[in-house]
Amino acid sequence: MTTHERPFGRCFEDFVPGDVYRHWPGKTITEYDDHLFCMMTMNHHPLHTNEWFAEQETVHHRNVVVGNLVYSLALGMSVPDVSGAAIANLEVESLIHRFPTFHGDTIYAETRVLDKKESRSKGDRGVVTVETKAFNQRGEEVCYFRRKILAWKRDALPARGRPYGDDVWD
Numbered sequence: 421m422t423t424h425e426r427p428f429g430r431c432f433e434d435f436v437p438g439d440v441y442r443h444w445p446g447k448t449i450t451e452y453d454d455h456l457f458c459m460m461t462m463n464h465h466p467l468h469t470n471e472w473f474a475e476q477e478t479v480h481h482r483n484v485v486v487g488n489l490v491y492s493l494a495l496g497m498s499v500p501d502v503s504g505a506a507i508a509n510l511e512v513e514s515l516i517h518r519f520p521t522f523h524g525d526t527i528y529a530e531t532r533v534l535d536k537k538e539s540r541s542k543g544d545r546g547v548v549t550v551e552t553k554a555f556n557q558r559g560e561e562v563c564y565f566r567r568k569i570l571a572w573k574r575d576a577l578p579a580r581g582r583p584y585g586d587d588v589w590d
Contacts, residue, residue: 429504441501485521494554544576
């Protein structure tokens with residue numbers, strides 16, 4: 421019998437500048453997703469939540485998904501491939517929304533490794549710089565961000581535990 425552990429994030433040694441991670445799956449943003457996110461974050465701008473206002477008083481003549489939801493989705497999509505095993509997200513260096521996202525659009529994301537540097541103060545970790553792009557179903561780049569994560573080196577990576585023993589199949 422072989423037990424397969426699903427990878428969740430990467431160690432410092434796994435990152436290679438130039439590598440691209442194509443995150444899966446994509447996510448269709450519904451009106452409900454957008455409204456709930458707006459209400460949870462107290463962004464009550466009618467551009468996102470009032471159809472009449474959006475139709476009559478905005479340049480797109482329809483509701484636009486709040487940008488932080490698009491960013492949050494792309495960031496979340498990258499976690500299993502990039503930062504799931506990280507010590508911390510250190511910094512978001514830039515965040516750009518290139519095109520609007522509308523209710524019903526499906527977001528996909530990819531991340532490219534830009535750089536990695538070993539920590540000067542602690543030998544068990546390093547800083548990895550990545551950039552992520554989010555695209556809609558039309559292939560338009562709707563969001564871009566660049567960030568730094570603090571990643572464990574493989575020998576220092578904490579073991580993943582479970583609240584039960586390894587003998588569940590005996």
